[in-house]
Amino acid sequence: MFSKACEYGIKAAIFIAVNSSENNRVSPKEISEEIDSPQAFTAKILQALVKNNVIKSVRGAYGGFEIDKDKIATIKLAQIVYAIDGDGIYNGCGLGLHTCNENHPCPVHDKFKVVREELRDMLENTTLDQLASDIKSGVSFLKI
Amino acid sequence: MFSKACEYGIKAAIFIAVNSSENNRVSPKEISEEIDSPQAFTAKILQALVKNNVIKSVRGAYGGFEIDKDKIATIKLAQIVYAIDGDGIYNGCGLGLHTCNENHPCPVHDKFKVVREELRDMLENTTLDQLASDIKSGVSFLKI
DNA sequence: TTTATTTCGGATAAATTTATCCTATTTATA
DNA sequence: TATAAATAGGATAAATTTATCCGAAATAAA
Ligand code: FES
Ligand code: FES
Numbered sequence: 408m409f410s411k412a413c414e415y416g417i418k419a420a421i422f423i424a425v426n427s428s429e430n431n432r433v434s435p436k437e438i439s440e441e442i443d444s445p446q447a448f449t450a451k452i453l454q455a456l457v458k459n460n461v462i463k464s465v466r467g468a469y470g471g472f473e474i475d476k477d478k479i480a481t482i483k484l485a486q487i488v489y490a491i492d493g494d495g496i497y498n499g500c501g502l503g504l505h506t507c508n509e510n511h512p513c514p515v516h517d518k519f520k521v522v523r524e525e526l527r528d529m530l531e532n533t534t535l536d537q538l539a540s541d542i543k544s545g546v547s548f549l550k551i
Numbered sequence: 552m553f554s555k556a557c558e559y560g561i562k563a564a565i566f567i568a569v570n571s572s573e574n575n576r577v578s579p580k581e582i583s584e585e586i587d588s589p590q591a592f593t594a595k596i597l598q599a600l601v602k603n604n605v606i607k608s609v610r611g612a613y614g615g616f617e618i619d620k621d622k623i624a625t626i627k628l629a630q631i632v633y634a635i636d637g638d639g640i641y642n643g644c645g646l647g648l649h650t651c652n653e654n655h656p657c658p659v660h661d662k663f664k665v666v667r668e669e670l671r672d673m674l675e676n677t678t679l680d681q682l683a684s685d686i687k688s689g690v691s692f693l694k695i
Numbered sequence: 696t697t698t699a700t701t702t703c704g705g706a707t708a709a710a711t712t713t714a715t716c717c718t719a720t721t722t723a724t725a
Numbered sequence: 726t727a728t729a730a731a732t733a734g735g736a737t738a739a740a741t742t743t744a745t746c747c748g749a750a751a752t753a754a755a
Contacts, residue, residue: 408552408640408643408645408667409645409646410712410713411647411712411713411714412712412713414645414646414647417646417658417659418646418657418658421658434731434732435731435732445713445714445715446714446715447714447715447716448713448714448715450732450733451714451733451734453732454732454733454734457732457733464731464732464733465721465722465731465732466720466721466722466731466732466733467720467721467722467723467729467730467731467732468721468722468723468724468728468729468730468731469722469723469724469730469731470721470722470723470730470731470732471731471732472732484659496552499552501552501553501558502553502558502561502562503555503558504692504694504695505695511692511695512690512691512692513562513691513692513693514561514562514565514682514683514685514686514691514692514693515561515628515677515682516691518673518677519673521669521673522666522669522670522673523552525665525666525669526666529662529663529665529666533659533662538658538659539658541658542658546656547656547657547658547660548648548655548656548657548658549657549658550648551648551649551655554742554743555742555743555744556742556743578701578702579701579702589743589744589745590744590745591744591745591746592743592744592745594702594703595703595704595744597702598702598703598704601702601703608701608702608703609701609702609752610700610701610702610703610750610751610752611699611700611701611702611750611751611752611753612698612699612700612701612751612752612753612754613700613701613752613753613754614700614701614702614751614752614753615701615702616702
């Protein structure tokens with residue numbers, strides 16, 4: 408469904424959100440340990456999230472990654488997926504036609520569209536703070 | 552969402568269904584032309600569908616691929632996806648945890664499960680003859 | 696039985712995604 | 726200002742997916 412990069416990106420963002428809510432800046436090392444991902448690869452994905460203004464990086468000693476506390480509740484899963492995997496999952500044709508087009512639909516268009524839009528709604532209505540709070544309360548998990 | 556292989560497999564199966572309903576056997580060459588896919592790669596995918604009893608192959612002169620006419624209405628999209636991409640899309644965790652587990656859920660488990668099950672229902676309730684009939688009537692398209 | 700046709704299957708190559716490594720740049724503190 | 730710590734970013738490698746090639750096996754028809 409999502410690329411590995413996107414999976415790592417989502418989990419990393421949640422972990423950063425959890426820590427930022429406690430005024431704690433985190434490093435790629437901590438992140439990759441907590442979400443069980445390759446460190447250098449994860450660092451690259453973090454850079455993409457920084458460029459897309461999903462997270463903030465602070466360079467130099469005592470630096471790390473963080474998210475403005477008051478921004479955590481406004482960041483949607485959709486932004487993360489878009490930053491890393493692009494918009495193919497929303498707009499692309501399920502059977503790989505060049506474009507998904509109502510007027511030139513592939514055989515599964517009508518049925519696929521429903522699923523795709525449910526996925527989009529889900530991603531656009533899920534914020535980082537919702538996901539972070541379940542991690543904090545031990546209801547959900549970032550690895551294993 | 553689906554792999555390229557799976558996209559080709561679905562489109563190929565639909566094209567074969569269309570032709571078999573008219574007692575017409577087709578070759579990988581015709582198939583790949585009609586669904587706009589690489590021929591040799593498509594042939595490999597057809598072999599997988601044959602092994603999984605989705606389609607039938609007839610070797611030698613005047614051979615080709617076909618589907619038993621009375622079987623076309625019983626073949627579900629789910630069987631094709633399963634034969635090529637496996638069951639990851641149904642059972643796998645959206646964030647890549649080793650297994651999707653109610654008792655050890657990832658942060659998006661509850662929300663992702665809904666989308667995943669809608670996708671599964673769609674695939675399990677869509678048969679080849681439904682898709683083939685839209686192609687025959689010119690309502691849907693296999694390429695461009 | 697020979698020939699032409701066609702799928703099967705293994706080997707290989709190209710492209711993309713995933714992953715690692717190393718150096719440059721930035722920054723807080725001593 | 727010097728030093729240590731940390732992200733940025735380019736180069737490269739490994740793994741996976743996508744794609745191609747070619748000979749073997751099967752089959753219908755001449
Ligand atoms: S045309 Fe294929 S999903 Fe819309
Ligand atoms: S545990 Fe991640 S989707 Fe169920």
